[in-house]
Amino acid sequence: MRLSNRRFSTVEHRAKIMAGSSYVAVPEDRILLKLLLTELGLSSPNKPYVADRDDCLYRPRSPAVELRLNGKATLWPVLAISQGPLILACLPLVDIPSEPRPPLASLLSVSQGLTFLAGLQTFVLGSGGKLDREGLDSRVAMLPPLLLQVCPLGTPLDTIPLAGTPTAPTAPTSTVTQKQPAWKTGLYRGRASVNVAVVETVRSMQYGNQSRQDTWDVYGTVTCKCEVEGVLPNVTVTLTLPPNGSPLQDILVHPCVTSLDSSILTTSSVDGADGSAFSGPYKFPFSPPLEPFRLCSYTSQVPVPPILGSYQLKAEENNLRVSVSLKLHESVKNSFEYCEAHLPFFNRNQMAVADVKVSSGQLDVSKEKNLLVWALGQKFPKSREVTLDGKITFSGSSRGPSDPLCTGLTAYIKLYLRVPDTTLSGCCVDQHSVQVYSSAKPRISTCKSRAMISKHFLCFYPYVKLKVVSLCGPQPENFSPKSTTSGIQLAQPPCPPDRW
């Protein structure tokens, strides 16, 4: 376990003055680490019950935890975010009276800390979110000099650069009187181009059960990469919906968007559906940063899920009878980049014999022999329906993975698919609607693409005794600029759902 940290003496000095007698000094690193691990529930992983760690009274008020020091003193609020092998934590300054303890919501330093930590996380883990041990070590070793640049005295003001060390600011030409935005590290020179891509992700849970409602939702992101000359060029991107499309909801925009129409923000998923809701066009005027960025994101309520599935399991003497059918909705374009269905089996031995027939596509048994992978290829057949039927015998020597939810005949199918050049909501960016106002009036070439992908697309066998409202959200995808012209290649390796 490696620890890298930085203390800011002047901030500590102010904390001491403000907190007065209730000031709690930050303990030395070793103690700090131990307390943090206990608080995050990571200490003594082999003991089933540790009073300090598992007391039911204690609710970790993430994202800010409280470290209980010797005696009554507590160190609060310690912001901690962990991902994989990395835990990032910071202690924001409490700039209002600390007795009685103020709510987190009244400390601006908390949200600033969260932004700061998120920036550090992206810096260390990179865009993919996964790093090997060495890569991680080298990134962590780069933190101290980075911190001295973006946050020399404990007040984070600059954004943390994505790639390695921050670029030295380049001098603007002397003739320009326009001020350079602080979030723009330099100026672009060359041929102008604007790339816009819309990607929608659909999540669905289907139970095949009258008493339990199926759920599905769609969220979309619009990512841009703009190469436009000028200190503060203006670009406008407009999203449009088809005539009867359901309005975009919960729109969040990048801070580089200069102004917003209030009607764009008013539609939200928590309101009841309202026929009079604003349904576009959605105009986003902005001045682009140099790097690719997520211009906006939205959610949408589409009337049907793109694929309806049913999954039946039946236990017979020594084997399990499996039958699956998947039906592609007629409104969805029947042309996939990929489409795979995964059928994992938990709490069982390995598969011995899988005597299974499919009406279309190819079937594989995973190396670990506890997962059926059904590759459906690029197209559903004309009937838009595919089926899988057969028997599986579990008598392998070793036990497969276990899961507390999928016991007995409870199981699920997970679908991974990607449909290029279509969005479920119908939202698109018209090439002609992209406007660029630049001092030099350059030739504009815009490329657009859109795609629909699935994430956690699940069909449950109707034995589940659970109510499912929503899934925990996925991590934001990262934009890869190379792929803008040919549709976004989404890093979506087939893997089991996050928690299972």
Added chain:
Amino acid sequence: MATNWTERIRAFCCSPSGFLTETSPDTFLSELLRELRDDRVSYGVKVLLLSPLCEYPTLLCSSESAGEETALDLMSVFTQCPSRFSQFRCHLLVALTGVLVCSSCVNGHSRAALDFLDLLLRMARDASDPPGEGTRRLLRATACDCLREMEASCPGLLSQRLELLAGLRQLETSRLHQAFGVLQILALRNAVYQLTKQAGAGAAHLKALLGGNGSVAWEADQEAVHMDATDAAMLSSLILGPMGRVPTLHTGPDCKELRSVLSSLLEESYLLTPLCQAALFHRLTEVVAMVPGIPPAVFRAQLLRLLGTNEVCLLHVTLLMKCGFTDSLFSAEDEAFLLKRLVVLSQHPLLSSPEKLFYMDCILHFPENRPISCGDSDEAPPVLLTPQLASVLLPSVFNDSATLLSRLNLQALVFLEEGDEESRGLAYIYDHLAALLHIVDRGGSRDIVVTFFRAAFLFLFYFHHVERYATCLSEQLCHLYLQHTRLAPHILNLVNQTQERLPECKWFVGLLQGLQRVITRVPFGQLPLHDLSSHLKVLDRVAEEEEICQRSSLCFLSTIVTQTSSSLCTSGDWRLGNGLLGVCRRVLLHPNLDSMLIPLADILQHLAFHYGDTDIRDHARLYYTFLTMLSREKLSAVLVQSAAEGGGQVKKRTLSCVMAESEGLTNTLTVHQTEKPIFQLTEALPGPHQEAENLQLNQEDEYKTLECYRAQFSKSGFASLIVLKYHLTHTEPHDPRFEQLFSIQLHFSLTDDHYEELQDISVPCLFRQGPPPVVQLTLKPRRPYPTTIHASAIFTSKDGLTWHTAMPDIHVAFQQVFLPLPAPPTWSRASTRDVFECLWDEMRHETGESCISLFCCQLGEAALKALVEKHFHSFLVPDPLEEAAEFRALLFLPPKSHMLLKIGSTEDAAHFNMATDDCRLLPQMNSYLLKVTSSLENSVS
């Protein structure tokens, strides 16, 4: 050398206190400064050398004067450093800021701070950037940051420079304008705050302030500016919610100048990074809140942009703005919109989990325009948050545990507000809890188990009064327990916490009864032994409750003892036996004991005759005797006796307690930890050092004297010990539990390797009223340096419990290591004198580790004499000419170092000529002399 420093700096940063015990802060600081000045050291290493100064300036510069000196040194390093090493120069500025702020030089208006400010302002203003060179801009940006930090730590510092700062920001077209902007708004905010504190200040003052371009505040007019370093209020945020009071400045509607400054800042806010924008809006909100002449509507143009943002800090600052201005900026519609927005954000699929949790927290502390309750820190859902709106935040089993618990808490609060016990929402929450329980039942991971019990506690905390669900939960828990007896500690924890936190709620009794029921109904044939120990633990807890009838427990015990005698009694498992006895012991104390006499007696008798473990048999017999021989009162007197004396916590222990594993055994066998130190070692006044007997012997020649003296050291262990005497005394305030202590075992651990490990010391007893026992600490130095020794003790209190306590650290000062010359007792004064002469002569040549040094200070002759009498009396070496103007002292520092002093005075200065055979002692000696002489100077003056 470089690697050496890397290691040392790492060692320092890992544990500064540990590192500094081996060297003094002054020494380390002077080493750092020397290296920084050294041209041969690379700048990469120098950057590293600055990190202790950046991170721990208070440790290294403990006083204002030390801080000032260090700052002056660093500034000279800065001026000498070639400008191409901009990285290092930036680090230097940061280190300087840290040193000056933390050693209170900035607040103390010291010269160094003033010089540094000048330097920073000069650098900030210096826009003559050679084209294509970004390095100077980096330096300017750092200078701005340093200025902002100094203004933040010492508010009002730049209040006279507002026009300059505004000008700098406006002229700057590079990204640097951000640094200037943030600096300007902070200075402006502090300046306005100061004005609000001045009686009669108004628009004219404000105008003068904004146009002011004088010097740094304290230099301009010491009197005009009230700068109180300890005014915490000035450092604090002014936006505190509905109850917060913001000091105001009455300017009337005419404050054009301020308005134009604010609008220019607002206009350019878009050009700042989100973090900076948030900081800027926060300060702007404060300024506008302090000046009622400016309407909050100035922010209106920015609002839509802020409300649509995906940046957590920008939306947060909008919430704070709402907190500050309520309906003067946010209409009721805006409020409803903002709340909906928060709900959306709390579950938005594209936001990270910490962000969503934070938004959920914001919902529970939503700054309402018309708050009903006053703004205490309790969580309360806003009125506008209807169950229908909140329904998108219903917990699900797919949530991570923090999200799940937060959502559960929020829903519970919403439904509680609604007050409808029959609502579908409550049913949903309960179903959800049941779903979690199912997962636990099916073998969920540790994380899920812990989460479930926390969720259960939350549910009970809010809804224990809804009988239907409480009963249902209790039943399901009993069922769960029977399937997974390993959950016993979790369930008992839930029982104890509900009992403690919900004193009026008797739910836990019901649960315990249920547990008793399910345990006692298990057919004994289906009872695995490993479950039995959990069952006994639970039954033990059940028997604690007076309201629960223990008959079925006894039946159960009787069954397992008699019917399974083949396995349980013959196995003679001591732990299980103790479990059994624990339950019996609790039943002995139960108020309904009379009705259970016979079954209990049967069980005890059976145990006493048939159990496979002698210890258990003996104890069972003892209990049996108690039960049959003693009256009720005596029985409870023997077994419990909560002694009335003291805090009620004190329980007398009798030997019989050893038996009950659940309480008595653990209590008596466990070493308890005291919260605070109970006693301490205070230095006993040293008696006079034993004077060498003054025998006149034959004068040997000088050379031989020294040889003879040195020969003694060949004996192992010669003169190698230092004996320090301490009194063991109670600390204040005293705790009645610890009035009388016995069998105290003192344990010492070293913090460095200058001394050999110390032996434990036993003290038979310590009474508060009696004379303090004397403890002799025998130290065996390897190197005669000052040290800190951690001390702890184990002792027994009057009630028989064993305690462990930490004691205050023992600091062994340098002078405590001094010993008189260990000359043979038969030696004459003259021989001592000879040794002194010879040693001095040797050391004067500074060979090897030897060296000489001189310490001077201003002391009159009389004062010097007094000082020598006081501190060096026992080390004086007699002079052949009795009344010479010079004192000679010979300090022996075990195991084999010497420090020779020739102390004399000329006119008004005292000279301490020193010679030693271990030059590493000089810094210590120096600080010791500094201490003793300065204390004398003070007392004289």
